[in-house]
Amino acid sequence: MAPDAAGGTDDVTGAVPDLGASTAAPGQHEPELVREALTMALYVSLSLLAVLIALPAVGHVDNRVEAGLTVMITAVGLVLAHHVAFRLSTRLVNGGLLTPESVRALQAQALGGLPVAVVAALPVFVLGEDPGETVAELVLLAFVALVGYRSARFTSGRARSFLYVCGVVVAVAAVLVIKLLAGH
Numbered sequence: 050m051a052p053d054a055a056g057g058t059d060d061v062t063g064a065v066p067d068l069g070a071s072t073a074a075p076g077q078h079e080p081e082l083v084r085e086a087l088t089m090a091l092y093v094s095l096s097l098l099a100v101l102i103a104l105p106a107v108g109h110v111d112n113r114v115e116a117g118l119t120v121m122i123t124a125v126g127l128v129l130a131h132h133v134a135f136r137l138s139t140r141l142v143n144g145g146l147l148t149p150e151s152v153r154a155l156q157a158q159a160l161g162g163l164p165v166a167v168v169a170a171l172p173v174f175v176l177g178e179d180p181g182e183t184v185a186e187l188v189l190l191a192f193v194a195l196v197g198y199r200s201a202r203f204t205s206g207r208a209r210s211f212l213y214v215c216g217v218v219v220a221v222a223a224v225l226v227i228k229l230l231a232g233h
Contacts, residue, residue: 085154086161089131091196093165095221097124098189101169101182102225113181117174120185124166128159165189194218 100123132155139151147155169189173181197217201210 082153082157085157087196089128089158089161090165091193092131093124093127093162094169094189094192095224096127097165097169098186098193098221099225101186101189113174113177116178116181117170120173120182121166121170124169125163128162128166131158131162165192168192190218190221193221 097120101120135151135155135158136147139147143151169185172184172188175181176184194214194217198210198214201213205213
């Protein structure tokens, strides 16, 4: 007998079905991979935004390259930290194995997070630390707002979507203020 629809054991052998095995047709996982990439891009954007805002504005770095590398390395560090966490949790859940789906999710996450590192660092490389960080912060916030607007447009009109984005921006600002007040 085959495993039941709820994922129970096979009545004959008592074997537990491989819930990690994919029976999906090629391309069926694409929405999940896009979601993984977008989630990582948003995560890195929000985390890097919090880091940039929390940095003291002392203008201590005279070298644009050094300041830009600091922003880029911080963002890449966030991507790598997430990858380590994802690999550990995936191995724990999957009995020590990284499934092909897990590897594809990791690739999608890298494709979502690494461009954010580049886009956030570019203004700092070009404009220097003081104006560059401000531009980077605005670009990161604009990205989050645009994704919020687009996601709201699936179910709401323009006015309501704009109000939703305003709420998202206020929520992001509140989180950043709390981080600043906490001294981080």
